[in-house]
Amino acid sequence: MSLLLACTRKASHPDSLPTVPSHYSRRPPAPKRLHARVFTLLLWLWAFLILTWNTLVDVVCFTATSIFLKDTPTPLMGSQGVEQRPKRIVHRSVSLDDIKDVKNAMHCTINDVLVGVTSAGLSRYLSRRQEQNSNDDDKNKKKKKELPSNLRLRSTLLVNIRPAPGIHALAELMEGRDDGTKWGNLIGYIILPFEIFNHKDPLDYVRRGKAIADRKKNSLEAIFTYKSAELIVKCLGIKAAAKLCHRMLTHTTLSFSNMVGPVEEIEFFGHPLVYLAPSAYGHPQALTIHFQSYMNMMKIVLAVDDKVISDPHQLLVDFAESLKIIREAIPARS
Structure with a gap:
């Protein structure tokens, strides 16, 4: 995304690079209440223990998924x-x-909200499909109408494990000015679960999404996956690493991505861009979800296999309706 935006300019100022929010995924800083050094030390120790435990659990889950654990x-x-x-x-x-x-x-954060909206949208879609299937068997209609409580649905999420080089750095690199910035990505990936259930309070989807995102932020899973893939490539070759990646994707349900875009209209070689809608194909999953911000819009992009998901526009409606319901639930509780 930084490379793409480095090739564009502001529509209002053709000589200026786009402006991208730098605090897109950061939560507003909480007021400091504990000032004593002993409490600060205890907090750091507790944070280290949580990081170690979460990383250990994620590594075990990652290994199990690569071997036998399927959605x-x-x-x-x-x-x-x-x-x-x-x-x-x-x-x-x-x-x-x-x-x-x-x-x-x-x-x-915005990412927390999007995880909650995705969970709500997938729950709506699967509930409808469950009801449609129940029409074929009236005898077990009540039993089939409700989604299983132990349903496992996870996504693979690519994570940048180094600070982004930035639009200005890449623009200078393309002009021949080498400031130490290197081309290419340095990415790992994590397994992000989505809870599928029907909440009476729509805001519970965001609360659960925030809890899941916070849990993943306090883990070194992405660094582990990157280092393990690098080690496999060096020791066993690229084919072994590709096979491992293929197994991870086939054992999970979907891929998920959330990218921040410019806050103003941009031009690509003098041509204004109406919207940005990135996607991908060629991987062994029937559903890929991209969220891409641009100006005052958030674009939801789905790449689906028609033989598996024949009504992708309905799934888009479920995401939009879920966001609307969650947004309308705010005034009564704020």
Whole structure:
């Protein structure tokens, strides 16, 4: 994304690079209440213990997933050979201001809100599919209508494990001025679970999303996956690393991504960009979800396998409706 934006300029000032928020995913700083050094030391020790424990649990989960631990079969799960089939890409815009309203009211980050909205949207979609399937068997209708409480649905999420080089640094590098910035990505990936259930309080989706995101932030899982992949490539070759990556993707349900974009309209070689809608294909999953911000919009982009998800536009509606319901639940509780 930094490379793409380094090739663009502001529509209002053709000589200026785009402006990207630097605190997109940071939570507002909490007021400091503990000033004593002993309490600070205890807090650091507690944080280290949590980081160590979370990393250990994530490494065990990662290893188990690469060997045998699979997600629960759902209407979103891809079948064998899904990576060889074409993908259908659809997208829809929602208001970034609505997401920011939820963020401010819940004292969390935009990423936390998007995790909650995704959980709510997937729950709505799977509930509908469950009801449709129940129509074929009226005898077990009540039993089938409710989603299983132990449903396991996880996504693979790529994580940048170094500070982003920045748009200005890449622009200078393309002009031939070497300031130490290097090309390429330095990424690991984590397994991000989505809880599927029907909440009476819509804000519970955001609360659970925040808890899941906080849990993953206090872990070195991304660094572990990067280092382990690097070690496998050196010792066993690229084919072994690719096979491991393939198994991880086939044992999970979807891929998830959230990227921050410019806050103003930009031009690409004099051509204004109406929207940004990134996506991907060729991986062994039937569903890929991208969230991409641009100006005052958030674009939801889905890449789906038509044979698995025949109604992707309905899934987009479920995401938009989930955000609307969560946004409308704020005034009564703020």
